[in-house]
Amino acid sequence: MPSLTVENYLKAIIQLEAKAAAGSRVTTGKLADEMEVSPGTVTSMLKTLSESQLVTYRPYEGVSLTESGTALALRIVRRHRLIELFLVRTLNMTWDQVHDEAENMEHAVSDFLVDRIDAFLGHPETDPHGSPIPGADGSMRGTPEWTHTLADCPPAAHVRFTRVVNQGNEFLRHLSESGLEIGGEGRVTENNEQTGIVTTEIGSKPLSMSREAAGTIRVVLVTD
DSSP states (O other), X not given: OOOHHHHHHHHHHHHHHHHSOTTOOBOHHHHHHHHTSOHHHHHHHHHHHHHTTSEXXXXXTEEEEOHXXXXXXXXXXXXXXXXXXXXXXXXXXXXXXXXXXXXXXXXXXXXXXXXXXXXXXXXXXXOTTSOBOBOTTSOBSOOOOOSEEGGGOOTXXXXXXXXXXXXXXXXXXXXXXXXXXXXXXXXXXXXXXXXXXXXXXXXXXXXXEEHHXXXXXXEEEOOO
């Protein structure tokens, strides 16, 4: 059975691959930032993963998952996202509380229990943050609809929020306090490249954030 560290690395790689341009490799530096370790530590682990045929690693070029590495990474992602949704629906935990709990639980639960949770929840397509949940066979049940990030939207754009990639606790709490929720709608009132600020009105509440933060929120444009 893969170690907790191996599982965490594979999950981090597949998540970084999803953010990268198609066909590009995940760099050692980005992976080090994601794992909060030194580049040297990452390089050592990547050599181990490569020897186990879980990744393809080329020094100075980066890393990509092999077929077996992808399958294992999707298995961990599936566990994590189903646990998050289970905690929200059954224990009424908020979306800013479940990430850390799922990080701890994803390595301890069996595939049997995960499958039971999946069935209990009705085989959902997305987690509380709008991220797609892999099926038991590794296929995504449905990719969340989105056409833009919030940072792409011009003033007066009417948007529906479909996914939040940044799962920092404080950031999610700030979104909740401002009324932003998956499936909810808002209108962009400011997108200023000079100041780097994007402001969205949700109901009667203004929500302002940096363009970098707005780039982690996926939206669909709504036709008035």
